Amino acid sequence: MIELKSAEEIGRMAVTGQFVGELLAELSGVAAVGVNLMDLEHHARRRIKERGAESCYWDYAPSFGRGPFRNVLCLSVNDAVLHGLPHDRVLRDGDLLSIDMAVGIDGWVADSALSVVVGTPDPADLRLIEATEVALAAGIAAARPGGRLGDISAAIGEVAHSYGYPVNGEFGGHGIGRTMHEAPHVANSGRARRGMRLDPGLTIAIEPWFCRSTDRITYDKDGWTIRSADGSRTAHSEHTVAITAAGPQVLTGRPAPGATSPGPSSAGATSPGSSSAGATSPGPARKPAAAA
Numbered sequence: 038m039i040e041l042k043s044a045e046e047i048g049r050m051a052v053t054g055q056f057v058g059e060l061l062a063e064l065s066g067v068a069a070v071g072v073n074l075m076d077l078e079h080h081a082r083r084r085i086k087e088r089g090a091e092s093c094y095w096d097y098a099p100s101f102g103r104g105p106f107r108n109v110l111c112l113s114v115n116d117a118v119l120h121g122l123p124h125d126r127v128l129r130d131g132d133l134l135s136i137d138m139a140v141g142i143d144g145w146v147a148d149s150a151l152s153v154v155v156g157t158p159d160p161a162d163l164r165l166i167e168a169t170e171v172a173l174a175a176g177i178a179a180a181r182p183g184g185r186l187g188d189i190s191a192a193i194g195e196v197a198h199s200y201g202y203p204v205n206g207e208f209g210g211h212g213i214g215r216t217m218h219e220a221p222h223v224a225n226s227g228r229a230r231r232g233m234r235l236d237p238g239l240t241i242a243i244e245p246w247f248c249r250s251t252d253r254i255t256y257d258k259d260g261w262t263i264r265s266a267d268g269s270r271t272a273h274s275e276h277t278v279a280i281t282a283a284g285p286q287v288l289t290g291r292p293a294p295g296a297t298s299p300g301p302s303s304a305g306a307t308s309p310g311s312s313s314a315g316a317t318s319p320g321p322a323r324k325p326a327a328a329a
Contacts, residue, residue, distance in 0.1 A: 039212060042238045051279075075125055093141055147277045154166070162270055175195070190226055202248070205253070213241060238281075240277065241280075245274060
C-alpha cells in the first residue's frame with residue numbers, strides 16, 4: 038500500500054531530512070586518511086542520540102541480511118557499494134567511501150547517501166561519483182506530479198549509459214515515510230511513461246549506485262556488505278524526495294561545503310560537487326527488486 042503524505046507530514050519529514058543532510062555533510066568532513074570506520078560510526082551514534090533521533094538501521098533484519106544490523110551507518114569502501122558493515126578498518130589514501138544513513142524523528146524517516154574519496158583522488162573515482170550525482174539530479178528532475186515512476190528510472194539509467202556504467206537491477210530506491218522501506222520500488226533503469234502515476238504526497242528515496250565495470254554483485258561473509266563482482270570501484274548517491282504540486286522537493290539537502298564543522302583537511306574527503314547535484318530541487322531488500 039502506498040501512503041500519500043499531507044503537506045504537514047512532508048514538513049515533518051523535512052525536519053528529519055535536514056538532520057540527515059547535516060550529519061552526512063559532517064561525516065564527510067570527518068572522513069580522512071587515518072580515520073577508522075568505527076570512529077565515523079560512533080560519531081554518528083553520538084549525534085543521533087544528542088538529537089533524540091532513532092536509527093532505522095539498528096536491529097534492522099530484512100530477508101537479505103544476516104541477523105540484525107547493529108550499527109547506525111552503512112560504510113562501504115572501494116568495491117563495496119551497499120550495506121557496508123562498519124568494522125575496524127583505517128581509511129587509506131585514495132579510498133572511495135560511501136556513507137548511507139536513515140533515521141527517524143518523531144515517527145518520520147529520511148534516508149540519504151553520498152560517496153567521497155579520502156586523500157588523493159583518482160580522476161576515475163571522481164567520475165564515477167559524479168555519475169551517481171548527475172543521475173540523482175536527473176531522477177529528481179523527473180519526479181514531477183503527473184509523471185510516471187518509470188520516468189525517474191529511465192532518467193537514472195540514461196545517465197549511467199552516457200557515462201558507460203552498467204546498472205544492477207537487484208537494489209534501488211524505495212518509498213519512505215513512517216518507515217524506512219515502503220512501496221514503491223524505484224529502479225535505477227526503466228522505461229519512461231511506464232509504471233505508477235506520480236501523485237503529490239508521494240515520498241521516495243531515489244538512490245543511483247553504479248559499479249565501474251559490472252552489473253553483478255557479491256556478498257561478504259558478514260551477510261551484509263555488497264561488492265562489485267569483479268572488484269571494480271563503486272559509488273552511491275541518495276536523497277529523500279517528496280512529490281508536490283509544485284514539483285519535486287528534496288528533503289535531505291546538505292549544507293554547502295565548508296558550512297559544517299569539522300571541515301575536511303588537506304587529507305580529507307573529496308567529491309566532484311560535494312553532492313550538490315542533488316541537494317536542491319531542480320528549477321543518497323532483496324525482493325524481486327530490492328530497496329537498498
